[in-house]
Amino acid sequence: METQSREFxxxxxxxxxxxxxxxxxxKMKKGFTEKRRKAVAGLEEFEELRDQARDIxxxxxxxxxxxxxxxxxxxxxxGGHVHWCANGEEARQTILKICRDLDAKTVTKGKxxxxxxxxxxxxxxxxxxxxxxxxLGEYIIQLxxxxxxxxIAPAVHLNQDQVEEDFRRVHTHLPEDRNLIEPRSxxxxxxxxxxxxxxxxxxxITGANFLIAETGxxxxxxxxxxxxxxQTLPKAHIVVASLEKVVPTLEDASTILRVLARxxxxxxFSSYTTFSTGPRRSDDPDGPGEYHVVLLDNxxxxxxGTEFQEMLRCIRCGACMNHCPVYHAVGxxxxxxxxxxxxGVVLTPALAGIEETGVLxxxxxxxxxxxxxxxxxxxxxxxxxxWREKEFEKHLSPASSRYGIGFWAFFAxxxxxxxxxxxxxxxxxxxxxxxxNVRFFPFKDGWTxxxxxxxxxxKSFQQLWKERxxxxxx
Amino acid sequence: MSGSRExxxxxxxxxxxxxxxxxxxxxxxxARISDHARNLTPKRTADLDQARLIDLLETKMKAVDCTVxxxxxxxxxxxxxxxxxxxxxxxxxxxxxxxxxxxNLPWSKNAxxxxxxxxxxxxxxxxxxxxxxxxxxxxxTLMLESGAEGPTTLNFLPDNHIVxxxxxxxxxxxxxxxxxxxxxxxxxxMPRALNMITGPSRTGDIEQTIFLGAHGPRSLHVLxxxx
Numbered sequence: 001m002e003t004q005s006r007e008f009x010x011x012x013x014x015x016x017x018x019x020x021x022x023x024x025x026x027k028m029k030k031g032f033t034e035k036r037r038k039a040v041a042g043l044e045e046f047e048e049l050r051d052q053a054r055d056i057x058x059x060x061x062x063x064x065x066x067x068x069x070x071x072x073x074x075x076x077x078x079g080g081h082v083h084w085c086a087n088g089e090e091a092r093q094t095i096l097k098i099c100r101d102l103d104a105k106t107v108t109k110g111k112x113x114x115x116x117x118x119x120x121x122x123x124x125x126x127x128x129x130x131x132x133x134x135x136l137g138e139y140i141i142q143l144x145x146x147x148x149x150x151x152i153a154p155a156v157h158l159n160q161d162q163v164e165e166d167f168r169r170v171h172t173h174l175p176e177d178r179n180l181i182e183p184r185s186x187x188x189x190x191x192x193x194x195x196x197x198x199x200x201x202x203x204x205i206t207g208a209n210f211l212i213a214e215t216g217x218x219x220x221x222x223x224x225x226x227x228x229x230x231q232t233l234p235k236a237h238i239v240v241a242s243l244e245k246v247v248p249t250l251e252d253a254s255t256i257l258r259v260l261a262r263x264x265x266x267x268x269f270s271s272y273t274t275f276s277t278g279p280r281r282s283d284d285p286d287g288p289g290e291y292h293v294v295l296l297d298n299x300x301x302x303x304x305g306t307e308f309q310e311m312l313r314c315i316r317c318g319a320c321m322n323h324c325p326v327y328h329a330v331g332x333x334x335x336x337x338x339x340x341x342x343x344g345v346v347l348t349p350a351l352a353g354i355e356e357t358g359v360l361x362x363x364x365x366x367x368x369x370x371x372x373x374x375x376x377x378x379x380x381x382x383x384x385x386x387w388r389e390k391e392f393e394k395h396l397s398p399a400s401s402r403y404g405i406g407f408w409a410f411f412a413x414x415x416x417x418x419x420x421x422x423x424x425x426x427x428x429x430x431x432x433x434x435x436x437n438v439r440f441f442p443f444k445d446g447w448t449x450x451x452x453x454x455x456x457x458x459k460s461f462q463q464l465w466k467e468r469x470x471x472x473x474x
Numbered sequence: 475m476s477g478s479r480e481x482x483x484x485x486x487x488x489x490x491x492x493x494x495x496x497x498x499x500x501x502x503x504x505a506r507i508s509d510h511a512r513n514l515t516p517k518r519t520a521d522l523d524q525a526r527l528i529d530l531l532e533t534k535m536k537a538v539d540c541t542v543x544x545x546x547x548x549x550x551x552x553x554x555x556x557x558x559x560x561x562x563x564x565x566x567x568x569x570x571x572x573x574x575x576x577x578n579l580p581w582s583k584n585a586x587x588x589x590x591x592x593x594x595x596x597x598x599x600x601x602x603x604x605x606x607x608x609x610x611x612x613x614x615t616l617m618l619e620s621g622a623e624g625p626t627t628l629n630f631l632p633d634n635h636i637v638x639x640x641x642x643x644x645x646x647x648x649x650x651x652x653x654x655x656x657x658x659x660x661x662x663x664m665p666r667a668l669n670m671i672t673g674p675s676r677t678g679d680i681e682q683t684i685f686l687g688a689h690g691p692r693s694l695h696v697l698x699x700x701x
Contacts, residue, residue: 049513090478163680223677270672285622304486
């Protein structure tokens with residue numbers, strides 16, 4: 001997996017100065033959090049369901065080989081095919097072969113992060129097969145030649161006027177003087193343009209929210225209905241899914257579904273949750289003639305049995321990024337990776353290697369909101385810390401931070417010197433800030449450019465602690 | 475084509491650190507798959523009688539932008555459909571699922587102006603009428619089964635989808651719906667597609683404002699009929 005994550009710092013500086021982006025992010029940070037809060041308040045068992053959802057995935061991961069074998073057997077029994085792929089290249093070649101065998105010219109696509117991970121669209125394009133994204137957000141960013149900036153709301157970084165501009169640029173067969181002021185008319189235009197593409201497509205590709213070992217079904221969860229049109233109408237349906245999507249039974253999927261939509265969009269249930277099992281049956285009036293599952297590893301099996309195994313519980317709801325102050329400030333593109341926000345900064349180094357993604361695990365204030373809202377109770381901050389340790393051990397962190405830590409360690413190992421240094425610095429900060437706020441600090445203008453540092457009020461923590469201990473004894 | 479099957483499975487086995495024997499692990503997996511044990515289910519439907527379940531279903535469906543109408547018998551369906559189409563200013567046509575429960579509706583007697591045809595959709599039908607497998611009160615969710623009597627295309631291609639729910643089909647939880655499906659079809663046999671539908675199609679992809687009718691039906695009208 002390729003990333004541009006090394007540019008996170010400079011991307012962030014650009015993002016903070018990008019006015020349309022800041023307008024869009026201002027709207028998103030309120031909407032998602034408020035909707036989730038209401039949905040969670042409406043289900044008294046929500047916290048217990050989170051525990052159970054976590055336990056289901058833990059049990060499945062501990063028996064992953066066996067559940068995948070059981071799942072595969074059921075898919076075959078229902079007339080489907082399972083293609084095991086170790087990496088992105090193998091998955092792309094497998095998909096290409098299925099398309100070539102059907103002489104496919106166009107492929108419709110339901111929203112799928114895993115096909116972003118293996119950069120399928122670029123690849124198909126180069127092979128002369130046209131990929132058509134059908135989710136409204138994905139369609140918009142495909143027109144713009146961009147990547148998704150959010151795992152469930154790919155165009156969340158854009159404003160309505162930008163979408164209007166793109167539609168006018170691309171839909172040149174429509175009258176120039178048409179009215180696109182209302183967002184409603186943009187939704188209608190996309191519906192109209194894409195309708196024929198569904199019907200004409202040779203192959204439909206979707207991801208999967210779950211694979212069910214009990215029945216051999218793949219499950220997609222959507223609101224628009226585009227995923228269903230994508231997988232129902234063409235000659236073949238290809239499901240691209242990673243190993244950890246499997247769950248044992250329909251009951252287990254139901255439990256996780258109860259926390260998924262509530263955490264993601266704040267809905268009790270998404271409009272469409274579809275369980276697909278094999279190709280069209282002999283007496284079926286519709287449905288795809290072929291059903292293929294591309295089962296992708298791409299680094300996940302190496303996460304099992306490590307401190308990052310828990311990340312494989314992730315169900316891609318997006319709650320962590322919806323509640324992340326860093327994501328709110330810079331948006332998804334700054335991360336330079338397929339997966340963004342807190343789940344992205346943990347998963348990306350695992351898939352692409354910490355050498356490629358260096359600074360990414362530092363894109364956090366450790367405020368802990370991501371872990372607090374994660375429906376699968378993934379300890380995201382703890383895992384970011386693990387990555388930071390690895391980054392330090394491998395001498396990947398920037399020289400300034402390494403020297404900084406060395407400088408701090410020198411004093412920390414000498415307590416009396418440390419206390420003296422802190423006292424002197426407190427006094428100097430007060431003088432420098434004129435008793436109010438520090439607005440500029442030499443060599444630290446990256447910090448003070450965006451915010452003021454309040455001058456310390458009185459004593460250091462150590463002094464206060466000492467006094468308190470004394471007070472307790474008296 | 476099995477591709478990297480053995481390599482991937484081998485890697486998984488090697489990475490998993492487990493003290494349990496192979497036999498114990500297999501037993502655990504087999505038991506879990508065949509037991510269909512329920513996890514926690516929400517209390518909101520636990521103590522409701524059938525009448526209250528149906529009330530909750532209606533409330534939940536309306537909360538997700540469905541329209542709901544109660545009918546005393548299947549014979550009332552044609553007139554109700556005609557009224558609905560007229561009220562919405564829609565053309566008097568309907569594409570009906572070839573479902574046995576809908577086979578003897580008195581169209582010509584009670585709604586002669588409606589042009590009724592049967593079968594799957596190819597994309598040029600405005601209105602569809604289908605049956606369902608179950609309706610889950612918990613969240614106002616319909617479960618629709620594909621097959622000879624249930625073309626999936628009728629659930630997604632038409633602009634307006636009308637679904638018939640018989641009162642006895644109303645269940646409390648998704649798990650109730652799965653049990654009924656297993657009972658009906660025998661064991662773990664699934665239809666090719668099982669659609670859980672909760673309200674009409676919608677999108678929030680432009681500035682998080684919700685609009686109905688993104689790609690699927692713009693409206694979902696539910697007829698709850700006494701058995």
